[in-house]
Structure formats: C-alpha cells, structure tokens
Amino acid sequence: MEYFWIFISAAIINNFTLAYFLGLCPFFGVSKKIDTAFRLGLANIFVMLITSVCAWFLDTYILHYAPYLRLMTYIVVIASTVQFVEMTIKKLSPTLFKALGLFLPLITTNCAILFLALTQTSKGYSFFEGIFYALGAGSGLTLALVLMAGIREEAEISEVPDVLKGAAMSFLIAGILSMAFMGFAGLFSGA
C-alpha cells in the first residue's frame, strides 16, 4: 500500500512537470507528436530507474562519508546513464533516435532526473521505495508529455491568432493542464 501511494503521489498528485515545473525543456520541445512524446517518456522512465538505483547504492555505501560530493557524483552517474541509453536506442531503433534528436543527450540536463535523485536521498527512501518513486515520477512525466502532445496536435489544425502562436499558447495550455492536475491535490494528504 505504501509503495502504491508513493507511485500515485509522484505520478499524479505531485506531477513532476505540472506541479514542480521539472523537465520543461522537453515538455515544450518534443511535445508535437504523441508518438515521439511517448517514447521520450519511456526513455526518461528508464534513465530515472537506473539513476534511482545507482543513487541509492552510492548514498548508502559511499556518499555519507563525503556528502558535499553528492551533487557531482549524481550528475556524473546521470550523464553516463544517458550515454548508455543513447547508444542502446541508436542501435535498436535509428528512426526513434533521429526523431528525438538533440533532446536525447539533453536528458542529462533534465532537471527532473537530478531532482528525483536528490529528493529520494533527502526523503530517506529505501531501495524499493526509491524504485516506485522513480517509476511514478517517470510515468507522470510521460503522462504530461502525451497529454500536451495530444492537445498540440489538435491545436495545430485549428485557427489561432497570430500573437498566440508558438510558445505563448503552449504555456497557456500547460497552465490549464496544471490547474486540472491541482484537482488531485486532496487525494492523499500523507504524501
């Protein structure tokens, strides 16, 4: 039950993108097609899982001797994980690799991933709690990306005033989506 709430809380109530403003660059950059958005979401979930596991081991066995090195260690771990995912995707699906383009290496500088590792440490999550937290956060990110992509696909074919085109409209859509997600706020007050 505990694990279930950690998952729901990270995915919906405290959605990383819409409630914490994390990972906004891909959120606005790659959310033009549902398919690409979904796959970027999956790549994010994978990086988050590996990061969470690595962060837990590093923190439990090494980093409490030198807590001031935490930030640097985490970022290096994330950078190598992303490199690994990049090579895997390039090998398995070159089309997807092309579609994601620059945003794949940019997962390294996706604040959601580093935030995940830091929060997991500061909340003192156990190994399995950390895994569910990562899964939830990743799913939430994917959910937000796909929702946004769906709305933008529709917006593409409707008539929009000139000044609203581009970024401004994306922000307004995101604001309304974020309001909708606020409705989940009372779902569980222990998070």
Place this chain on the structure above:
Amino acid sequence: MSNQPGLYEETIKGIWRENPVFVQMLGLCPALAVTNSAINGFAMGAASTFVLVGSSLLVSMFRNLIPKQVRITTFIIIIATFVTVADLSLQAFTPLLHKELGAFIALIVVNCLILGRQEAFASRNRLPYAVGDAAGMAGGFTIALIMVGGIREILGSGSFFGVPLFGDNFEPWVIMILPPGGFLTLGVLLIVFASVKKRSDKRKQVRLES
C-alpha cells in the same frame, strides 16, 4: 576577431534582445518553479549569476587546455563546483531562503542556460568577453525572474518584495502563486511582448512607406 562586436554589445545583448527566458526559452524550470514571490526570484537570479559568471570565467581561462571530447563533462563539473559553493553558502547565511528555494539551488547545475553559455560562448572567446556575456545573460535572467515573481506576488498575495500593497479588502488571487499561475503569467507576458513587437514592426514599415 575583426567583426567581433564590442564588449559593451556582448554584455548588453543578454539583458533584452536575447533575453534567456523570454526570447531563448532557456532555464524555464527555475524561472517558473521558484517565482512565487519577487524575493525568491531575486535570490534565485543572484545564485545563478554567481554560478554563471564564475564558471564562464574558469571555462574561458582554461579553454585551450580542455580536450574537446570531454568538454561537456568538464563544464558540468566546473558548474557543479560553483553550485555546491552557492548551495552551502546560502544554507549558512540565509537558512530560511535556502529552505524556500529547496532543491532548486542544487538544480542550477542542470540549468540549460548555464551549460549553453559555456558551450556556445565562454569556451570560444577571450576572458573579458566571456565574463561580459555571462553577466549580461545572468542579468537578463534575473530581470525575467523578478518580473515573473513580482507579477505573481502582486496578484497572488497582494504584496511586492514582502511589502503589502493593498488594503484589507484585497482578495488574493491564490491561483497565481500556485503552479498554474507560473505557466499563465509567462504565457501572458509572451503574448504581450509578441504583440508589442508586432506593432513596432508595423510602425517601422509604415514609416518606411510614407
């Protein structure tokens, strides 16, 4: 370097013409996450300024020593060093503010604006230009943060930098200091800028024609 713009030009461009938040759309996460009041925006801007100027200085100084293949990693480690310094100093001097900004100080490491400036400018230019560019960009970033934070604070809590502006009858527009308010404020600001730009473009055109 004959057609390189002057030092003043490089510094001033980041403030408005190439403003990181409003024009380049970089560093959006902190720009929206911590700007529920003007003072938070200012603190975040100051911390980012320190990190950006410091790392630009170091990167530009060592730009001929850093091997090309590992440059991104090197930049990240330099940035992470400055962020750790900023994080620990804020924690020591202003614990309240540090608590309010939370993990977002640490997240300066992954601010694409900072890494972007190192890659695009500091690693290719001489020291004074790199520092000027960093200062300008950081200034523009801080201005944007204070603007968004100020608007959200005025509408959402009826005060500016903590000073109450309205009488007791003011009913705060709470949604503005909650997450949706951030998206909406920035969206509306962008619309305002876009329409101002459109009008001024048109005015120039009319003048040219007459």
